[in-house]
Amino acid sequence: MKINVLFFASAKDVFRCAATDVVLEEACTVLALKQQLASQFDVPLAEVEKLRASIDQDFARDEDLVDPQQHREVALFPPVTGG
Amino acid sequence: MVLVQEADFNVQALYQDLCIANDTGAVAMFVGRVRQFTEQVDQDASFLLEHYPGMTERNIEKIVTEAKQRWPLLAVTVVHRVGELRVDDQIVFVGVSSAHRAEAFQACDFIMDYLKSRAAFWKKETSQGQSHWVEAKAADEASLERWSK
Numbered sequence: 055m056k057i058n059v060l061f062f063a064s065a066k067d068v069f070r071c072a073a074t075d076v077v078l079e080e081a082c083t084v085l086a087l088k089q090q091l092a093s094q095f096d097v098p099l100a101e102v103e104k105l106r107a108s109i110d111q112d113f114a115r116d117e118d119l120v121d122p123q124q125h126r127e128v129a130l131f132p133p134v135t136g137g
Numbered sequence: 138m139v140l141v142q143e144a145d146f147n148v149q150a151l152y153q154d155l156c157i158a159n160d161t162g163a164v165a166m167f168v169g170r171v172r173q174f175t176e177q178v179d180q181d182a183s184f185l186l187e188h189y190p191g192m193t194e195r196n197i198e199k200i201v202t203e204a205k206q207r208w209p210l211l212a213v214t215v216v217h218r219v220g221e222l223r224v225d226d227q228i229v230f231v232g233v234s235s236a237h238r239a240e241a242f243q244a245c246d247f248i249m250d251y252l253k254s255r256a257a258f259w260k261k262e263t264s265q266g267q268s269h270w271v272e273a274k275a276a277d278e279a280s281l282e283r284w285s286k
Contacts, residue, residue: 062187123243132259132273135272135273136259
C-alpha cells in the first residue's frame with residue numbers, strides 16, 4: 055500500500071523535495087520509515103532522526119506504527135516554531 | 138473561531154466579535170508581531186511562515202477545546218497568519234472572552250503557550266540574501282509545564 059510522505063520547513067531542504075510516495079507492505083514504526091527514507095534519499099540518518107513526525111495529521115513519536123491499511127499520510131518536519 | 142490565513146487581521150473587528158454574548162465581562166487578547174530580527178535595520182528583511190494545511194487547524198482546534206474544558210469561556214478566536222511577512226507585521230491574534238477576568242487572562246496565556254509548541258508552523262528568516270529556519274526554543278517547551286495538572 056502506498057503512503058504519501060510530506061516534508062515541511064527544513065525537512066524539505068534535507069530531502070530536496072516536498073513530498074514522496076513510499077510503498078509499505080506491512081506496518082512499521084516511524085523510526086523505521088525515517089531509516090528507509092534516509093537510505094532511499096541518501097541523506098545522513100542523523101539528519102532524519104532528529105525530525106519530528108505526524109501520522110494522518112496527528113503528532114507521532116518514533117515508536118508509533120504507520121499502518122498502510124489504516125494510514126494515508128506521514129509528514130516529517132523540525133520542531134514547530136509558531137506564534 | 139480558528140483562522141489560518143495570509144491576510145492581515147483587524148483587532149477591533151475581532152474584539153467586537155468576542156463581545157457578542159450578553160454575559161461577557163472580560164476579554165483578554167494577545168497580538169504577536171514580527172520584531173526586528175536582524176542586528177541592524179534591513180529594509181528587505183522578510184519572514185516566511187509555513188504551515189501544514191489541515192493539521193495546523195486541527196492542532197489549534199484541539200488547543201482551543203482543551204482551554205474550554207479548563208475554564209468557563211464564552212468565545213475564543215485564534216487567527217494565525219502564514220506566508221511572507223515583514224518587520225512590524227502582525228502574526229497571531231488570540232482572543233478570549235469570559236464572565237470574569239481571571240479565566241480570560243489564563244486561557245489566553247495557555248492558548249498562546251500551546252500555539253508555540255503544539256501547532257504546525259515553521260518560521261524562516263531572510264536577511265541580506267541569507268535564509269535560515271528558526272530553531273525551536275527549549276524555553277517554549279518548558280513553558281508548557283506551567284499548565285500540567
